[in-house]
Amino acid sequence: MHAPLLSARPRLRPAASRRRLVYGAGLVVAALALTGCSPAGTGPKASTEAIESDGKLTLYAGRDEALIAPLIEQFTEDTGIEVEARYGPSAELNALLLEEGEKTPAQVFLSQDAGALGSLANNDLVAKIPADLADSIPADYTSTDASWIGVTGRARVIAYDGKKFTEDEVPDTVDELTDAGWKGKVGFPPGNASFQSFVTAYRVLEGEMAAESWVKGISENAPVLTEKNGATLDLVDAGQLELALINHYYWYEKAAEVGADNMRAQLKFLPGDPGGIVNVSGAAILKQAAGDPDALAFIEYLVSEKGQQYFVDKTFEYPLLPGIDAPKGLPTLESLANTGFDLADLDSLEKTQELLAQYGLL
Missing domain, CATH: 3.40.190.10 (Periplasmic binding protein-like II)
Structure with a gap:
């Protein structure tokens, strides 16, 4: 659940x-x-x-x-x-x-x-x-x-438990997060605007059928739902969650408070992937x-x-x-860009919210 x-x-x-x-x-x-x-x-x-x-x-x-x-x-x-x-x-x-x-x-x-x-x-x-x-x-x-x-600008990233995984062991694409091996190990705030815009970007870049398949797959993979990006990152940093979908700057803000060397959570950027868009x-x-x-x-x-x-x-x-x-x-903004992606295409927010609600994420 x-x-x-x-x-x-x-x-x-x-x-x-x-x-x-x-x-x-x-x-x-x-x-x-x-x-x-x-x-x-x-x-x-x-x-x-x-x-x-x-x-x-x-x-x-x-x-x-x-x-x-x-x-x-x-x-x-x-x-x-x-x-x-x-x-x-x-x-x-x-x-x-x-x-x-x-x-x-x-x-x-x-x-x-x-x-x-x-x-x-x-x-x-x-x-x-x-x-x-x-x-x-x-x-x-x-x-x-x-x-x-x-x-x-803010990049979407995967925050991961650096004591359990190396960067190479963390998925390069959000598609892999629906695999059975990550069941119950991925968290995100579904009501957060940035998460909803990521799903919208997925719909734009990969098509409606692919987006619905991903939402269905992630919802069936027992995700840990939170209220905010910061709370999700805290779970990873405390060793209570393996992976989190967040914006990059939450990690940097926390690292500035506690020191980067004291951070258990680490970041993986996803250039070119719908899960790594720059919003x-x-x-x-x-x-x-x-x-x-x-x-x-x-x-x-x-x-x-x-x-x-x-x-x-x-x-x-x-x-x-x-x-x-x-x-x-x-990383430079240019290195994270999704070719052909137009931020104006994120305006179909209501359709994304309907899709998330359809599969119990809202």
């Missing part, structure tokens, strides 16, 4: 800091709108429509609060714009936004993956990112129509907030040099703004 899957209810709370700059948020953003400068002063530029700033922003954040709250505080300190943040899994917030439609209080959605953003774009719930800002991120790692913008976190301005200078200022901040360096230093993700170095020790 599968382990029970816990759920997390999205919650609304203010950013940690409410300190304003000397000039106040309205004047700061008005100046930005007139000059086209990004709030950090070091990133890409974009123009805005002449809409008055109220110095406030409501954000739906599909990233962990511990990761994003300090960035929000930094943004508030730099711009004076106050942020009210609602945190929750990207898939749950995506469903909430689809339900709320244009009546949502959110102005910006920060998603853990591209699929949730594409889903909103397909339902005409997002505003276009200004072209000069959208073009600052390489085309392979952002939307094709400026409906959302890529913020960071992105990204952000979109909601349709009813089109032209809102506070919303645009936050988007600009995420892809500014200062914002990108924050993710490199704190989360060990790949920066997408050219000129920012990736964390040391990571």
